[in-house]
Amino acid sequence: MNIIVCIKQVPDTNEVRLDPKTGTLIREGVPSIINPDDKSGLEAALVLKDKIGAKVTVLTMGPPQADLALREALAMGADRAILLTDRAFAGSDTLATSSVLASAIREMDYDLIIAGRQAIDGDTAQVGPQIAEHLDIAQISYVEELELVDKALVIKRAFEGGYFKIKAQMPCLITTLTEMNTPRYMSVSGIFDAYREKEVEKWTSENITINKETIGLNGSPTKVKKSFTKGVKAAGKKYEVDHKEAAKIIIENLKEKYII
Amino acid sequence: MNISEYKGVMVFAEQRDGEIQKVSLELLGEGRRLADELKTDLTAIFLGHDIRNKANELVYYGADKVVVADHEILKTYMTEPYTKTMTKMVNEYKPDIILVGATAFGRDLAPRVSARVATGLTADCTSLEVDKDTSLLLMTRPAFGGNIMATIICPDHRPQMSTVRAGVMLKLERDESRKGEIVDYSISLSSDDKRVEILEIVNEEKTKANIEDANILVSGGRGVGKKENFDILEKLAHEFKGLVSGSRATVDAGWVDRSQQVGQTGTTVRPDLYFACGISGAIQHLAGMEESEFIIAINKNAEAPIFDVADLGIVGDLHKVIPAVIEELKKAKKEA
Secondary structure, three states, X not given: OEEEEEOOEEEOHHHOEEOOOOOOEEOOOOOEEEOHHHHHHHHXXXXXXXXXXXXXXXXXXXXXXXXXXXXXXXXXXXXXXXXXXXXXXXXXXXXXHHHHHHXXXXXXXXXXXXXXXOOOOOOOOOHXXXXXXXXXXXXXXXXXXXXXXXXXXXXXXXXXOEEEEEEEEOOEXXXXXXXXXXXXXXXXXXXXXXXXXXXXXXXXXXXXXXOHHHOOOOOOOOEEEEEEOXXXXXXXXXXXOOHHHHHHHHHHHXXXXXXX | OOHHXXXXXXXXXXXXXXXXOHHHHHHHHHHHHHXXXXXXXXXXXXXXXXXXXXXXXXXXXXXXEEEEEEOHHXXXXXXXXXXXXXXXXXXXXXXXXXXXXXXXXXXXXXXXHHHHHOOOEEEEEOEEEEOOXXXXXXXXXXXXXXXXXXXXXXXXXXXXXXXXXOOOOOOOOOOOOOOOEEEEOOOOOOHHHOOEEEEEEEEOOOOOOOXXXXXXXXXXXXXXXXXXXXXXXXXXXXXXXOEEEEOHHHHHOOOOOHHHEEOOOOEOOOOOEEEEEOOOOOHHHHOOOOOOOEEEEEEOOOOOOHHHHOOEEEEOOHHHHHHHHHHHHXXXXXXX
């Protein structure tokens, strides 16, 4: 069984702070991590590898420094790592990104493709389903549980207030949630292998068959017109009083607002 | 692509068990506003089974036209049958703008449709405007965990597609005197179109009230300390006939259920009154509640960022303040 896991290296947005004076992002010192939903997807693939000996390939599109994320995936137990890196890919929106990833996947054998549900820097949840569309295969998103039963996948697919149990034949693509599992740590021998034994293959647009007009900034239907931080709202009154006084102030305010 | 062929606003009206989802009504309200501004029509597309008698509801909430695809295979959401039907409708009606609720199904369907018709899609928008000069749709969304906002355009492809967060747009008053056209749309689907098989549908929280619909929320953060301490928040919520919610930290700690999570990765809420108890105010949390009408923050740390968005801030120990508030509230009720 061949599994391809699509991962993205992202800044840990929990560590991002705004400069309270200027309202701009403080980017310095923000660590880069494997996107959490993707990491759970990788863990799910490695669980299948442990059980039935699947071959796990990790794939990412990104700048050269995304090598680090792939090395971490190799150290966790992935067999093969591919970094799609090319200036021609820069500025790709979700549709262009999915075109690049799908073209790379077409160069490989696969039964199951796993992508995280969404990345914490973009939060779009689009690239997985768009890859599935390009490859013309079924997709199951928001996956919380995954089981292999008689060569088919039995999947718990979450939605607001419930879940579906879905049976899917392969090849198919799933998008995974962090709730699914707790990813393993890199092992010491895994880290050794990741840097000494295994390699990260670098692919450019020359390694894949793709219409150059569908990639990069120019190939992206959506454009960022502007980005900005939200204006700081004028803060209300703040009281540092004893709890009884505080309760009275709260009730007075609510009466004024006709909430009570 | 001849962009001028694409006209009108289309809203995907999502139903579950035949029940029209609230976010879809919100999108009709927003779609109506955009259609009026562009001097064009608002069409709702409505996919399901035995749903035709509900199509009028979509008119009452603002649609000029409702296109109903009624088919057994469309009863429950499945990616391929819905994508196939919606793509066919998009290719025939050629809308300028498509809005889809950013639900667990809308976020599965919209990217698939966008890739099939090869157009752009902007995810989880919180604000939509029409550019006065170009008539392009300006789609604004939070990114970077809610740290920044980005305005996205789709200049050279059509339709301009957007998923929109629930609880952000305002629905119109239901108006039975509103008139609209109902179109029966025929689609041929077979079980081969399903591609996967749904073995079981489990609804877990049907009985639980929805924090999105609550007028008053009492929300707890890490400062609540432990699960048992949420009891006092429950009491306060009970006095207000409101509900309890929590920050991501409290969900991760297992103190409250994921369905009660407010924030960028949880639910966006805009109640009349929001109590933030022991919540420091991480940006990802603020993104989900800052539109609330009146925000009261109770926090020990006078420097907590939650005070920057609060209308009323109390620097103090929530474990003392909340019981006092309950007592005062009971007093106030007696007097009234």
